[in-house]
Amino acid sequence: MNLTPTEIERLTLFSAAEMARRNLREGILLSHPEVVALLADEVMLAARKNLAYDAVIDHATTLLRAEQCEPGVPDMVRIVAVDAPFPDGTKLVTLIDPIAPAANDIRPGEVIVGDDPVELFPGAERVTLTVVNRGDRDIQVRSQAHxxxxNPALEFDRRASWGHKLDVPSGGGVRFEPGIPVDVQLIPMAGARVAQGFSGLVDGALDADGALEAAMTGGAS
Structure with missing residues (x-):
């Protein structure tokens, strides 16, 4: 029996889908690859049976429940796209969120906070500056940047910003569009107050004697 690469892949997919079906019968929660294999196999089977396109999608999106999968898997399987062999030709079948997360499911990467508000940087002295992007394209500044x-295209009181960063949650940022003034709040950088990298204007202790004046001479405006 001679098989094409596509036919070999189909057999591999079928084997993985059969493993998923076996695990379901045994009450074993499905992993991400098993879920994808089962959904793809069912889509291809339904297409071969000449079900209507919409009926194929309806069938596939009712196969699994969140409680049949490992925790977090339903949220990982957001889109499944399958080239399915319908009698009138191959068509791309796209399943969107085929497994709805169960109530109170933990989503991968989810941040779970308490009921009380979280205060960012309590006690830090804030500095408010007006920033104008004099360049011709958007500039984004992230939370950790000195x-x-x-970017030199940003016009603001550089001296007042020395040793400060954005007053935003870690990983956040602010986007500055050309010509539009933006008011930002800054807070002092904490810890050892050593700035390395960035534009290379400090590369050392922020509170060292002469550091600010040397950086101003080094190109900041």
């Missing part, structure tokens, strides 16, 4: 060393 604001003094940001």
């Amino acid at each position: 604001f003094f060393e940001t």
Whole structure:
């Protein structure tokens, strides 16, 4: 029996789908690959049976429940796209969120906080500056950046920003569109107050004697 690469892949998919079906019968929660294999196999089978396109999608999206999968798997399987062999030709079948998460499911990467509000940087002294992007394209500044060393196309009081960063949650940022003034709040950088990298204007202790004046001479405006 000679098989094409596509036919070999189909057999591999079928084997994985059969394993998923076996695990379901045994009450074993399905992993991400098993879920994808089962859904893809059922889509291809339904297409071979000449079900209507919409009926194929309806069938596939009712096969599994969140409680039949490992925790977090339903949220990982957001889109499944399958080239399915209908009698009138191959068509792309796309399943969107085929497994609805169960109530109170934990989503991968989800941040779970308490009932009380979380205060960012309590006690930090804030500095408010107006920033104008004098360039011709958007500029984004992230939470960890030493604001003094940001893109030279940003116009603001550089001296007042020395040793400060954005007052935003870690990983956040602010986007500055050309010509539009934006008011931002800054807070002092904490810890050892050593700035390395960025624009290379400090590369050392922020509170060292002469560091600010040397950085101002080094190109910040």
